[in-house]
Amino acid sequence: MTDAAGPVTDAILVAGGKGTRMGGQNKVYRLLAGQPVISRSAAAFLCHPGIRRVVAVVAADDAEAARAILPSEVTIATGGASRAASVRAGLAALSDAPPDRVLIHDAARPLIDRETIARVSEALDTHDGAAPAVAVTDALWRSETDRIEGAVPRDGLYRAQTPQGFRYEAIAAAHAGWDAPGDPADDVTVALAAGLDVVMVPGEERNLKLTLAADMRRAEDLLGKGTPMDIRMGNGYDVHRFGPGDAVILCGIRIPHGRGLSGHSDADVGMHALTDAILGALAEGDIGRHFPPSDPQWKGADSEIFLTRAADIASGRGFRLSNADVTLICEEPKIGPHAAAMSARLAAILGTTPDRISVKATTSERLGFTGRGEGIAAIATATLVSETP
Numbered sequence: 001m002t003d004a005a006g007p008v009t010d011a012i013l014v015a016g017g018k019g020t021r022m023g024g025q026n027k028v029y030r031l032l033a034g035q036p037v038i039s040r041s042a043a044a045f046l047c048h049p050g051i052r053r054v055v056a057v058v059a060a061d062d063a064e065a066a067r068a069i070l071p072s073e074v075t076i077a078t079g080g081a082s083r084a085a086s087v088r089a090g091l092a093a094l095s096d097a098p099p100d101r102v103l104i105h106d107a108a109r110p111l112i113d114r115e116t117i118a119r120v121s122e123a124l125d126t127h128d129g130a131a132p133a134v135a136v137t138d139a140l141w142r143s144e145t146d147r148i149e150g151a152v153p154r155d156g157l158y159r160a161q162t163p164q165g166f167r168y169e170a171i172a173a174a175h176a177g178w179d180a181p182g183d184p185a186d187d188v189t190v191a192l193a194a195g196l197d198v199v200m201v202p203g204e205e206r207n208l209k210l211t212l213a214a215d216m217r218r219a220e221d222l223l224g225k226g227t228p229m230d231i232r233m234g235n236g237y238d239v240h241r242f243g244p245g246d247a248v249i250l251c252g253i254r255i256p257h258g259r260g261l262s263g264h265s266d267a268d269v270g271m272h273a274l275t276d277a278i279l280g281a282l283a284e285g286d287i288g289r290h291f292p293p294s295d296p297q298w299k300g301a302d303s304e305i306f307l308t309r310a311a312d313i314a315s316g317r318g319f320r321l322s323n324a325d326v327t328l329i330c331e332e333p334k335i336g337p338h339a340a341a342m343s344a345r346l347a348a349i350l351g352t353t354p355d356r357i358s359v360k361a362t363t364s365e366r367l368g369f370t371g372r373g374e375g376i377a378a379i380a381t382a383t384l385v386s387e388t389p
């Protein structure tokens with residue numbers, strides 16, 4: 001959203017390359033801490049209150065993948081053979097409703113922060129162009145082989161970052177007028193060739209460009225440090241006794257059996273234990289607090305309702321289920337043949353994948369109430385994770 005009185009600013013994400021230095025796969029489609037690099041870059045601009053519209057310029061081969069990954073608000077344009085051609089495609093994609101200003105960003109810099117975006121934008125109040133930069137602090141050496149030929153003075157040298165921001169008409173004209181041989185290194189180069197006034201604003205070390213495989217690890221480290229994780233664990237335990245019936249329902253799967261389990265709801269002891277584990281991780285009491293057995297509306301209820309509610313409470317508080325482990329304790333029926341179906345059923349209810357939901361069983365060596373076949377017990381553990389940005 002843009003202040004009605006202020007200038008309109010759009011963003012172009014440049015992702016047209018093939019990323020050959022990372023083994024041929026364009027790194028912007030790789031997962032960085034669980035999210036594609038390009039999605040993180042897009043989110044930084046989509047969430048910024050000063051940006052109206054975001055265009056991602058991708059290689060024609062990647063257009064389908066990009067559409068599947070990026071939110072629908074992002075316009076997708078296909079890029080040219082060079083970075084400059086991709087930027088021109090992005091500028092053209094904005095020409096139907098041209099902005100006052102445009103921020104051109106390497107999609108391979110997913111750690112761009114809102115302050116840097118704001119500094120570039122603000123500098124455009126008084127300049128044709130603005131770009132973030134970081135002073136070079138390491139000594140610089142010149143070498144053509146592994147032999148150091150000599151030091152290069154680093155005074156007055158800066159590392160260029162993006163987004164590079166410009167007045168839209170000025171940078172569009174500068175790109176159209178570029179006639180030097182070869183491809184420009186970036187948009188500041190194009191702007192300077194056209195005689196535009198471009199100012200430097202402070203960049204951020206963490207706004208690194210993912211070029212080598214090692215950069216991905218560094219970016220993940222930086223994300224880890226900037227994003228504290230809240231990990232919660234809960235356990236649940238439940239028992240239901242056998243009664244008349246011809247089947248038991250365990251972890252959402254109906255298993256024909258000589259007896260049933262008695263209880264107020266469908267008596268799905270496994271699902272109840274898991275629901276309690278999730279509620280326990282959130283310190284939200286237990287299943288009985290949310291679904292009082294005294295309330296007749298839960299009589300014979302499908303326990304999926306309980307588990308779904310626990311999952312909703314978790315996501316409402318910003319947690320996702322990392323994994324769960326359910327153990328059913330009984331002599332009969334045999335659980336093994338149904339364990340995979342149970343895991344798949346629970347995963348479907350919880351909106352996750354079966355590899356995160358373990359269902360297993362044990363007997364109690366004919367000891368105690370489970371050993372005597374008087375009922376079935378279940379224990380469950382759940383881990384919930386929240387990443388607070």
Ligand code: MG
Nearest residue numbers: 238239269272
């Ligand atoms: Mg129960």
